[in-house]
Amino acid sequence: MPGQIKLLLVDDEEAYVNVLANRLRRRNMDVTKAYSGSEGIQALRAQDFDVAVLDLKMEDMDGIEVLKIFKKMEPRLKVIMLTGHGSAQAAREGLALGASGYLTKPCELEDLVDMIRKTASKEV
Amino acid sequence: MRGSLKELGVYYRNLTRNMVLLITFVSITPMILVSGLILFQFHTSFQEKVHAHLTTLVKKHKQNIDTFLKERLADIRQLARTFTFEELSNESFLQDRLATLQDEFGPVFVDLGVVNARGLQVAYAGPFKLGMALYSTADWFQRAMKSNAFISDVFLGLRGLPHFIVAVRENWRGDPWILRATIDFVAFNNLVEHIRIGETGFAFILNRNGEFQTKPFQEIVPGKGPYLELLRSDNSAGERPVSIGRMTGEAGVKNIFVASPLKEGDWLLVYQQKVSDAFSDFERSLRVTMVVLLLGLIAIVTTAFLLSRRMVGRIAKADREKHMMNEQVVETGKLASVGELAAGIAHEINNPVAIMVEEAGWIEDLLEEEDFKDGANLKEFRRALNQIRTQGKRCKEITHKLLSFARKTDERVQEFRIDEAIQEIVALSAQRAKYSNVTVKLNLSEDLPNVRLSQAELQQVLLNLINNALDAMEKQGGSLEISSREEEGILMIEVADNGPGIPAANLGRIFDPFFTTKPVGKGTGLGLSICYGIVKKLGGDIEVASTVGVGTTFRIKIPLEMIKAQGSLNGKGE
Numbered sequence: 232m233p234g235q236i237k238l239l240l241v242d243d244e245e246a247y248v249n250v251l252a253n254r255l256r257r258r259n260m261d262v263t264k265a266y267s268g269s270e271g272i273q274a275l276r277a278q279d280f281d282v283a284v285l286d287l288k289m290e291d292m293d294g295i296e297v298l299k300i301f302k303k304m305e306p307r308l309k310v311i312m313l314t315g316h317g318s319a320q321a322a323r324e325g326l327a328l329g330a331s332g333y334l335t336k337p338c339e340l341e342d343l344v345d346m347i348r349k350t351a352s353k354e355v
Numbered sequence: 356m357r358g359s360l361k362e363l364g365v366y367y368r369n370l371t372r373n374m375v376l377l378i379t380f381v382s383i384t385p386m387i388l389v390s391g392l393i394l395f396q397f398h399t400s401f402q403e404k405v406h407a408h409l410t411t412l413v414k415k416h417k418q419n420i421d422t423f424l425k426e427r428l429a430d431i432r433q434l435a436r437t438f439t440f441e442e443l444s445n446e447s448f449l450q451d452r453l454a455t456l457q458d459e460f461g462p463v464f465v466d467l468g469v470v471n472a473r474g475l476q477v478a479y480a481g482p483f484k485l486g487m488a489l490y491s492t493a494d495w496f497q498r499a500m501k502s503n504a505f506i507s508d509v510f511l512g513l514r515g516l517p518h519f520i521v522a523v524r525e526n527w528r529g530d531p532w533i534l535r536a537t538i539d540f541v542a543f544n545n546l547v548e549h550i551r552i553g554e555t556g557f558a559f560i561l562n563r564n565g566e567f568q569t570k571p572f573q574e575i576v577p578g579k580g581p582y583l584e585l586l587r588s589d590n591s592a593g594e595r596p597v598s599i600g601r602m603t604g605e606a607g608v609k610n611i612f613v614a615s616p617l618k619e620g621d622w623l624l625v626y627q628q629k630v631s632d633a634f635s636d637f638e639r640s641l642r643v644t645m646v647v648l649l650l651g652l653i654a655i656v657t658t659a660f661l662l663s664r665r666m667v668g669r670i671a672k673a674d675r676e677k678h679m680m681n682e683q684v685v686e687t688g689k690l691a692s693v694g695e696l697a698a699g700i701a702h703e704i705n706n707p708v709a710i711m712v713e714e715a716g717w718i719e720d721l722l723e724e725e726d727f728k729d730g731a732n733l734k735e736f737r738r739a740l741n742q743i744r745t746q747g748k749r750c751k752e753i754t755h756k757l758l759s760f761a762r763k764t765d766e767r768v769q770e771f772r773i774d775e776a777i778q779e780i781v782a783l784s785a786q787r788a789k790y791s792n793v794t795v796k797l798n799l800s801e802d803l804p805n806v807r808l809s810q811a812e813l814q815q816v817l818l819n820l821i822n823n824a825l826d827a828m829e830k831q832g833g834s835l836e837i838s839s840r841e842e843e844g845i846l847m848i849e850v851a852d853n854g855p856g857i858p859a860a861n862l863g864r865i866f867d868p869f870f871t872t873k874p875v876g877k878g879t880g881l882g883l884s885i886c887y888g889i890v891k892k893l894g895g896d897i898e899v900a901s902t903v904g905v906g907t908t909f910r911i912k913i914p915l916e917m918i919k920a921q922g923s924l925n926g927k928g929e
Binding site: 254336337 | 702705706708709710712713714716717720747751769771811
């Protein structure tokens, strides 16, 4: 589909990834789900994405670490971070590492969609 | 608690009482002992002095009187030996002799008489008409005949006036005869009457029968008291020339007396004085001492009382503060552990809440499909889903509050923008401000350089100040203005409210740890002292200006050179 945003969703909360993927797909996005940091890295290796939505708190890998790897693998990839409240520190660290923005969980879907669309349309 | 407060009251009262007693006892005991000792010594020596003085006095007068009597006797004897019975029997001759004597000694000799062995006064010279008087039965005559010299007691005699007789016995042609002279009572009396000391001291002479030989200054009842005893005991031997004693007279008046035998124990010279008079000097010093002692006593008791009360007051205050501090330390500890627990729960709850909200959203998405468009309960579905989303948001707010409450201060130094840090913290408090009906105004300079310090710490300072302001304005609402600017190289952040203000009395203590005006359990009294500590650590200062009824402004001043970042920040990335 032309104009469709290719999105990679990385979060170890499977239920959250699933429901979010369903909703984003309805909003005209090509969503690939990854249930862990390593799955995300594999997915990125397999294909290109416009935007990645990355949870900063995952069981297998720290989101910041995943962000670093993403940026190394694909410097043009735009990353939006999802953080828990009180993790503003980590989010700022992520921004310094090249992330495009962050949202605190739980977030309004419309905010997320807005941020994804704006980020995708921006040229780096 | 109330019971223990009552117990504490009793405890402090007892403490005060014990301290008062102890201080009083310790101070008064030596004072009284020393005073008593000195008084006793003084009394003893004073008494000795008085006694010595009186003894000397009496002794001197005793000698005077004895000498007087002996001299009169010697005068008469001289006369009797110089002239014969015959010569003296001539009344005109005797008159001449009396005149000579009176010339020489004044009116001491009243008259002269020559009495023969049968007691007949054969010649008389003097103012009375006693010629040819018969003295054979007179006591003095009988006694004079037995010894060769005799001095009688004072008696009224034939003339009916008090007088006494000095008589000598001589022999003429084998028959004894007597030359007698009457001694003027007034002249003799003067010898004794002149002994007067103080107001009540006076002297008199008693004979063996306890009869007055002189006119006493005061009426006393001789024979009673110690005089009789002294009169009866034979002091003629002179073992005790002077005796001193005390007696209680009429109406309980205490008297001191000094007695000395006269006329070889026939008479007793007595000097008597009221003790209170004799010791008036001592009693005056005693009174002065007592007054001083009493004043000292009052001063000591007053001081002890005031001192103890003040000290116990301090102890009570210290106890209260210690008690409060203990409570607050426990409180702080409790808060910290509750905070950690809350943070854990909040984190765990966030994900399920996010999933529920998203699932509800998903259902909403699906309801958009044609299949459901005409469903009878579509409206109700939408309402229910909306409710789920609303309640999900509430959960989020709750967890966010819990997390911000429990957040530990991150001391890591990093580079950030002041205005953004302030905005972030204001956003955190926005909900509370809304509940408290407080409008928040921001007046942030965007030209401030980036800073390098612990953002979390700075935010904690601001959060504490904002929370305090919101607490203060909770009841009436108000406005809160937060501004930041640079002034001569100093970063200024002001948090100003128009709340009730801080009373001047508290203004100096608000940065003290554990100082709080909030009700027990509401404030730890740590907020502002933490702020103070953080700002000081950054090399800055925190000031407060407050007017009751107008509002309070906290001003944080940090020299920018202490915290300025070297480079510039990359921005937020948008």
